[in-house]
Amino acid sequence: MKAADIVKATIIITIIGFISAFSLSFVKKITQEPIAKQEQEKKLAALAMVLPGYTIEQEKTVRIDNMPFTYWVAIKNENNVVKKAWAFLAEKKGYGGPIQSIVGVDESNVILGFTILSQNETPGLGARCVEVVSNETFIDHFITKNITNKEEVSWFQEQFVGLNAGTPIAIQKKGDWHKEMKQELIQHNAITAITGATITTKAVTQSIEEGIQKLHKALTLQEVQ
Amino acid sequence: MEIKILFTILISTIFINNYVLSRILGICPYLGVSKKLDSAVGMGLAVIFVMTMASFFTFIIYKFVLIPFHIEYLRTIAFIIVIASLVQLVEMVIEKISPALYQALGIFLPLITTNCAVLGVAVLNIDSGFITQEFGLLNSVVQGFGAGVGFTLALLLMAGIRERLEIAMVPENLKGLPITFITAGLMAMAFLGFSGMKIF
């Protein structure tokens, strides 16, 4: 190989790299705002879902056990009594990677709402933790346009509402969830597992348990200060 | 505590989340070099080596170059360049140090650049959240090694089966790729049995 060839090759690669970096930073600049907006909207929607009726006061990030922990403080004025509630980010490694969720709890550790932000579980098994049971059929949607029985909330996440996060959440294997189960499960402070995805179910309950402990640590830390 | 986590990562990448049979990554080399057992061994070793190295270097690049400069979005391009040059480098080093090993692995190395399992493990190391963890680098290297071993395991099993299939009576139209895919499907079903396995 002659020296001139090497120089030529280097120049061409440099030019290509330069052009590519330039155009990518341009694309980044265009998409930056929508991405940030999407994430913000998603966070607000999740918070509104886990703390229904409350107004978010502030967002805080503290370090607990050397790991960052984010939580939100919210209040609600009910019959002139100010009620406090918290929401926190919970995370635990599931089957295919971390499962991240937001949990809303009130002063007596009762879960007000729960929603999974991101998961990477197996489709058909663990990924059913975000499944929305929809009875809406193909025919309903496109032919008769009868969209009455549409559900918005995932059945798995719905189960957690009303449970006490302060005590361990039990997992029962009762097969597929239906609404009539709810009362019985609340009595046992339990949820029904996703069929064939016990690891995912366990990761979620554990993340809530660990999260609430961290929340209490964070709150006592706050009082000390 | 740490050893337990490393062991969990290893077992889960080799068996439970096997890169080929469960995550469906690296199918092209899986089909391409599983015709003969000895070439499968060579390819497997080369992949283990490159995946472990790639996990190490991509993690370092991400943590100490991409994050400080806030250019995480260039991850894909940075990783593929790292992997491609790593493969070239490994090829040259092996050729100089051990001609015998080069004879065995040489022809497989260039193929690895486009093996999506290698880029896959690099990206998954980041997506698994190892970056913020205390022993993140060690975890991702172990994950890379485990992924390579898992790939090799699937490749060797397949090569063993395909050598027998050569002399078996297979319907004319199923010969070649179709029967290989159906075999792979059966193997994937067997590996599904590992899911839900309790490690500790």
Place this chain on the structure above:
Amino acid sequence: MDYFKEFFKGVWQKNPILVLGIGMCPTLAVTTSASNAIWMATATTFVLLGSNILVSTIRTIVPSHVRIPIFITIIASFVIIVELTLKAFQPDVYKALGIFIPLIVVNCIILGRAEEFASKNSVVHSILDALGMGVGFGLTLFILATAREILGANKFFGYTLIPGMKPAILMILAPGAFFTLGLLLWAMNVIKSRKARFKRTE
């Protein structure tokens, strides 16, 4: 006529998946639902089109011994463009396809077409080639995904087909992917050998 042939060869004669046997990973992994398949095919076609156009434009000035790194840089840049665009405007799709978006870089179809076709042919031909390959890829993905979604989830584009029926989850898991593609390749072989026999008897 020549142009039409250039386009159509990717759809049938040289279908990237069914005939050339490349680009298998996304084919198997993202075909869990029909909408995933369509998005994946769109993203891949965009990258393929972009890289084919650029590669055929600069084909005369690129020294051959450094062509592979240059091609990879071009392809990776387009992949990042796709990644960022999806993340900004279709976050659900970005989440559903996950790791397989960055992995478009190592989809053999794209580097294969850049090396085989675009680096030797004119821009117009390369565009047609990319579109044809993209459509061929997309159609195969769509067939696979439809079969898997109907059998494995009892759904089509996310809408339940028969209320109350339990689907065969296996079809949506990894084994189902292998089985479906195996059967599709088998069907392809049957059609081909029928044609060959038909020609002989003629």
